Amino acid sequence: MNTRSGKGLSFAKRIYLPRVFGMGIGLLCVMAGTAPLSPPPWVWAFMLFNGLVWPHLAYQWAARSEAPYQAEQRNLVLDSLMGGFWAAAMHFNPLPTVTVLSMMTMNNVSAGGKRLVLRGALAQLGGMAVAVLLLGPGLQLEATTLQVYASLPMLTLYPMALGWVCYQLAIKLAEHKRRLGALSLTDSLTGLLNHGAWKDLLMLNFQKCRKHRSDAVIALIDIDHFKAINDTFGHVIGDCVLRQLSAELRRTLREGDQAGRYGGDEFCVILPDTSEAQACQAMERLRERVGSYRNPQLPTLRISLSIGLCPFGAHLDTSDTWLEQADRALYTAKGAGRDQVMVAHRLHAGTQGLHEMPDLMSLAR
Template identity: 75%
Template sequence: MMDNRTGKGLSFVKRIYIPRIIGLGIGLISVAAAVAPLSLPLWAWVLLLFNGLLWPHVAYQWALRAPLPYQAEQRNLVLDSLMGGFWTAAMHFNPLPTVTVLSMMTMNNVAAGGRRMVLRGAAAQVAGMLLASLMLGTGLQLNTSQLQVYACLPMLTLYPLALGWVCFRLAIKLAEHKRRLSALTLTDSLTGLLNHGAWKDLLLLRFQACQQQQQAAVIALIDIDHFKTINDTFGHVVGDCVLRQLSEELKRNLREGDQAGRYGGDEFCVILPGTREDQACQAMERLRERVGNYRNPQLPHLRISLSIGLSAFQPQLQSPEHWLEQADQALYSAKRRGRDQVNFAAGEVTTLRLAYPD
């Protein structure tokens, strides 16, 4: 019920409102022109005016206030079809107005609910025809006058435009939702950086580009020193703030083409394309100093330092994993040497990561 009240249900009701106003308003012209020669009773004219002018607003408010707006709007669509069938029989099945009304109703049902809604709408149309035949009598008018042709033109032109515009807006909204969902699947929720899998995919692409085009690139692995101690001393809320602080510094200090991610836990990763070793060292030293200078007035004893391992692309590297392994070894070499420093990988590394305490 909550989803219907706050999401899909209400948006569906609002999406139908304007097309219903336009469709029934211009449909009123077509039906009025078709039934004018048939001498309908006064109550039928009152019903026609209500259906064309007031019903869109009544239906909107009815669905808006319903416990389940989505289901209420589907009921309204069935009633639309019922009245469509009613007026086709009332006009004695005059060919052009009949086809115009029924096709527009069917188009609306397709857009609103697919095959199921089309079937329900068709059944309602038949019921409406039978109801009109019982109340107004039966008849068959196969001649369409020139006035009736002109009366149908607004329905044949304006309503498809209105419905198409609504579908276009919906497609734009769905594309935006899809884009946001795609971004969420690639992004770490805490830091806003690329998540582990997304960054590894980019590393593979960068590795292939370096191999094929002989491009320079450096990767960096960044570890927050003694992060477990920070969590144990100040709490996980502060720990999360530290992670976000580092991610913000990365966003501020890296170039547009650099690609930063959260590798896992307190470890971050960066791809620096088109970068020499000395440039990468300077960039990471600046990052280390900025993070090291961070002070929180509410936590004066909190200190943050970084250990950073760097590895430049080399043609003899066998795989992205091998490249990453070199940066990993450089990082743990920095940790062995006392932490709070930047260390560059030196030479070919074939050993696996060792387990060092945080």
């Protein structure tokens, strides 16, 4: 909040235009309230300074400060101080006094809450005391027609302007919240779903499949010998390999498929409304595309994938069981020589087993 390039400076910028507008129309209100009292010339000069010069000076003061947020809080207190001064200078004429002080209190509520409201109220009392000492006490309880009309812009236009600023801020906060929500669900390196978000989707898809008896397949993907890639080429290249695989997943999968980074060099995919054969074709296509990747600067770099698939079946009790079967298929693929796709199957009632699809036997190496 206190950095010159952070939220403190944006806070000062956000208040700048409302202050220029508010002080400008507030000047009309104060001039109408003080004119019948024939104040000395220095009061008129100070009035013009406060209404026309101070908003720009306050912004420059905050923007050039080492702590713009704190500087702008100080400026708001000074606004309240000057508001109290003008209330006493108008001899507390009810309509213009209430208009000026209530608008400044509104600023303090929106900008700093209860604490700033309290500081602003004390500043208003201080400003009143200064005006009484300099100009003498007085009380004017009747508002003229001119004062009524001069107060109308402040009572109508300024709340609209402040409301618009608050609305724009609410839109920005909602967008920031949406972005933060998206970041909390994605893996920072690959941009895919992170472990927790993908497992939540897995549970939802499991419940959907059980309820509607629909097809779905999950896949666990492991980069073969990834540790050796890191040891040989370095972790920077290892990260590039992870990003390359995530990019291939986006290119290969359909729009409704849900891919994530399960952890380390393991990736996970949910293929809804997909048969076993379709899933095998998709994963084989992914395996071939990744395997054909070549980097001219690293001619010895080779990437291969071991993939375990598990179609949804009524024998699966939970989403964790579903995931466990895909995991077993993955480790069977790795144990059988890697760089291949394996599918988990229920061999018979009460038991679980694994086998490689007959049309994928040629993939084993």
